[in-house]
Amino acid sequence: MKRVFLETYGCQMNVADSELMAGVLERAGLELVARPEDADAVILNTCAIREHAELRVLGRLGEFARLKRENPALIVGVAGCMAQHLRKKLLESKRVLDLVVGPDGYRDLPNLLLRAAGAPVAEIRLDRDETYGDLEPKRDAGVRAWVTVQRGCDKFCTYCVVPFTRGRERSIPLVDLVRQVEHAASQGFREIVFLGQTVNSWRHDSHDFSDLLRAANDVPGVRRIRFTSPHPSDMTDRVLDAMGSCEKVMPHVHLPLQSGSDRILTAMNRTYDMARFREVVEGLRSRVPGIALSTDIIVGFPGETEEDFEATSAYMRETRFDSAFLFKYSARPDTRAFKWPETVSEEEKGRRLTLLIEQQMGIGAEINDTLLGSEVEVLVENISHRDSSQLYGKSRDFKTVVFGNDGTPPGDLARVRVVGTTAVTLLGESLKTPASSPLVSIGG
DSSP states (O other), rough: EEEEEEEEESSSHHHHHHHHHHHHOOOOOEEOOSSSGGEEEEEEEESSEEEEEHHHHHHHHOOOOOOOHHHOOOOEEEEEEEHTTHHHHHHHHSSSOOOEEETGGGGGGHHHHHHHTOOEEOOOOOOOOOOOTTTTOOOOOSEEEEOOEEOOSSOOOOOOOOHHHHHEEEOOHHHHHHHHHHHOOOOOOEEEEEEEEEGGGOOOOOEEHHHHHHHTTTTTTTOEEEEOOOGGGGGGGGHHHHHHHHBBBOEEEEOOBHHHHHHHHHTTTSSSOOHHHHHHHHHHHHTTTOOOEEEEESSOTOOOOHHHHHHHHHHHHHHOOOEEEEEEEEOOOOOOGSOOOOOOOOHHHHHHHHHHHHHHHHHHHHHHHHHTTTTTEEEEEEOSSTTTTTEEEEETTTTTEEEEOHHHHHHHHEEEEEEESSEEEEEEEESSSOOOOOOOOOOO
16 A cells, blocks of 8 residues: 545644645655545545535545445545544444544554554544644645644533544644744745634643744744634733734734624633623734734524524624624534524524625625725735636735736735725735746646
8 A cells, every 4th residue: 555645624724634644644655646546545634513514525435435346455534523523423334434533643644554454443542642743744835834733622612523523622832833833934835824723722831822923923934924713712912912013923813703692602602702802802903903803603503592693793793804704503413512402493594694694795895995006915825726817815914815927926925906806805916017937836
């Protein structure tokens, strides 16, 4: 067995875990291939946060079952949160899966694949000490490097499976994180994104998250620093001060709200109320003028009344988030809320979700319209997928900007004037004379 196909579902933390697995596999002498048809083993790195993600993975496993019928020696594995969450169901299903490995089993992945060639293997033990801080991931080409600073979670929101699928919170030592940032910068990555389920609760010895931001800010070669997702309860004055004083920390924060109702926040065990959330938003906007804010919202949580929903809608109008990820509540086994009766019908969840989407799209469009005629700094990522005469990248406040190809290579900064907008994108013209040599694409 030499060739492995690795496919990722879910959030940035799953992407970072796949890069970790890729590094482990390559160091063991295995080759990563781009097509499952060319592989001796296929691994799906999965997410269990929402039911839709699980359904997609189960559908993909059906496709791999066909490949396995054609090639009985093919090893089929599921890794990540879904493996941990649905271990019994996966192992009891028809003989498709050979390997189920949870988030703390990646260090031994090459050996697990070898064992799975002989008999089905499950490695789903959660390890309170495993951080992978000493392992170097294999990152795909690009300008942005994901750096996981903590694993697991201690918050136990009543709707969330993460503490059960990824275990309790543990932080990676500061020295290991700085080494990872330095290594990523030496490889040409210009933007560092710190990842954690509640990333700003990171602590190691006497250091807190503000110390990590300041340490990364001093690393040569790094142009931008971001992090996701912070928890409102852990957004301390020290972190706010670091954001205001570190020039490489970008003026954008994804701050999950989930609900604008104190009653629902309490039921969700979010550990803050709306007064505290407003205080955090005020602190961010005072320390970092012009900061862009995005958020997460869940509609239809058990017990959510029309009044609760209206409180969420009203707060979104009040705060005017630049963007928002909006979801219908999806009951997840193992969570506390899973045992609670659903009080909002699927039809009503859909209605509430549609209203918030329309409201947020209008707010986003209005905010972006205020940028018409302004100049923005764009970290160029690549040629546009839709039009090779266009480049795209992110502004400092994490807005996607598309503009004419002026020859700026990926990883460099471009000055762009905003000449058009949508609710989610800025359209620009370069303030640089176009270069005569064509740009070479560096990735997808």
